[in-house]
Amino acid sequence: MTSKSLMTFPLILPTMPITSQLINQIKQHYGLDWYGTHGVVHWSHVYENGMRLAAQDGVNRKVVALFSVFHDSRRLNEGVDDGHGPRGAGLAGDLRDLYSITDQEFDLLQIACRLHTVADTHRDITVQACFDADRLDLGRVGNIPDPRYLCTPLAKEREILDWAYNKSLIRKFPCDPFGLSDIF
Template sequence: MNDHSNSISITIELLEKIKQQYCLKWYGTHGVIHWSRVYENGIKLAEQDGVNSNVVQFFSIFHDSRRRNESTDNNHGNRGAQLALEMRAGITLSDEDFSLLIIACRLHTSARTHHDITVQACFDSDRLDLGRVGTMPDAEFLCTPMAKMPDIIEWGYNRSLIHRLPDQPFGLSMYKDRVIRLDGI
């Protein structure tokens, strides 16, 4: 088990600030449903020694937060990192852990891997959700030993095929109702 707390770090207020500036469909391919699965994938991967679950939690909501389209958007990771920098006051991470968040956001689509296991878990938490775009995750392109396990790949892939917001997205039991009400659905 890791040395970092698995407590919930994301607040409804932070999610709502991100939503206010998000320019794609909230429930689209790279929107809140994807983020919630990345969050859950990350919590699962944080069971490995050395993975900071709090960094992975924040990665889930910032990594695609500034995408401009649902296809190729090569600079979206840098823009997501920039949004995290702009919202630094609402992110409860030490400076060292915040640096890992920025690295993970910036590199999640361009780097094959990274020397830090927390950054690796961030990459893997996103890559395990590739089924939503018709791609089965490939162990060759995953970083952590846990993510490369066939049962974890299958678990992530099967979950990525379900297009629905979990009952407790981001560990926040009341957020699902607030998101639906905000969208008028």
């Protein structure tokens, strides 16, 4: 096959599991200000960061996408909330009938949600990308992401750090948050 013939086939990305129905169900379970520090705008930034980081070999886009909406979905407050990761993982389990992923992908999602605030890193590149996608949005709380606390090579690149930090300072939705045009 020549490169010209490859161009005739469209690039097909895996179907992303986030739907408006899923977002609406998560919203029903969310107990804080929907637009607060750890709310849906943050999740949309984590999603956008994660989709950039998913360009790395071995990163599962579906898991990173789902992590973005579940990791802080069960916070009880905007401050220190030690159990929010496991509670978010629990909600991901409760709502699993609303999205389609394999058992292996679900296990990675559970790990990423449970450990995102307590582990420095993880051996799996997908879990690492989840951690980094969240950490790259620290500008929203007045912190500059430090490459020493990031896991993946791409997240540590100056271009990515600058892009994510500048985006985190602007508290608004990206165009088509979560890849959905009908959400807001």
